[in-house]
Amino acid sequence: MKQLRGFKFRFYPTSAQRLELAQTFGCTRYVYNWALALRTNSYYQAGVSLSYTDTSNALTKLKKDPEKPWLKQVSAVPLQQGLRHLNTAFINFFAGRNKYPRFKKKNGRQSAHYAPNAFKWIDGKLTLAKMSQPLKIRWSRHFEGQPKSVTISKDPSNRYFVSFLVEEELEQWQATEGKIGVDLGVLDVMVTSTGFASSNPKHYQKYQARLKTLQRRLAKKKKGSSNRYKVRLKVARLHAKIADCRRDFLHKLTTQLVRENQAIYTETLAVKNMMANRKLSKAIADCGWGEALRQFQYKCKWHDRELGAIDRWFPSSKRCSSCGYILDKLTLSVRKWTCPNDSCRTTHxxxxxxxxxxxxxxxTVFACGSGTGGETIDLLSLAIQG
Structure with a gap:
């Protein structure tokens, strides 16, 4: 089974490459923000909706502006790809899948997308357009095939990454007989119907004190000073470490569950609504439920696993799994309860x-025809809806 897969690696550019990438990132960001402002102003001022073709033609004229010669000093491909990404953002906005596109910031994540005509891939070495030397990539694994596209990115902590989109033959995991239900929680990120509890590392809470100290230092620094830049970099690196730890934990957990089970059923949660609870929002965000559901979705699709989601209003916690009795009320502090049905009295x-x-x-839902073997439900969209 051939599947498009992404491979992300860290690389270490030379001083010359760092300068060229900074120029490419800056031009790509400028074109994206310029096109966003152009489309927004055109609609509100003239009532005209511009398309990708319109912005592409306008970009050709913009590059001829004698006051902006630096737009011609970088590869034209990342600039055009930036316009395509903006057009996709507008499509997602009008379809109700995302918010209105926002302007990109200089201190945020920077990226540049390269099509096959803007890079060379020879003997496992990647050379980008306008560069004379290949990138020094730190390979953590290898892939087969020719990259269909390459994305260069720099995160706020000044780490450089290269992402390859490759179509390769995917090795299928062996089919199993296991079927589990997964309950998402705060004390344990995931608890399965077999009794497995994943625990919760609480990565954010682990580094919260250090982050609080650094953020206080950052607030006291003068804007634009070199000292503020140094502290901002420390804050960004700590945030990156927390995100990396959380992502690593979720990848190992979801891979284990998908590998061991043929069918996985989970609940749909209104994560946006739950984040409005000021007492639990920080703990919920630290669990990464949305990312976990996203990983379940594509891993089950890759390895022909069944993935289903039940209705969010089903009283899974208050219902006795032995006799079906439903409690009138069950507070979050109650972690263990006994069924009040005299003929059951099961402790849960x-x-x-x-x-x-x-x-x-x-x-039951899948047996009634709502799903078939190897089918997945769009859990990510269900999880983030409010």
């Missing part, structure tokens, strides 16, 4: 009981 662990109910309902 809250999260394990919820996972068992999710599994039972998920199997």
């Amino acid at each position: 662990l809250r999260d394990v009981n919820a996972a068992k109910n999710i599994l039972a309902v998920g199997q």
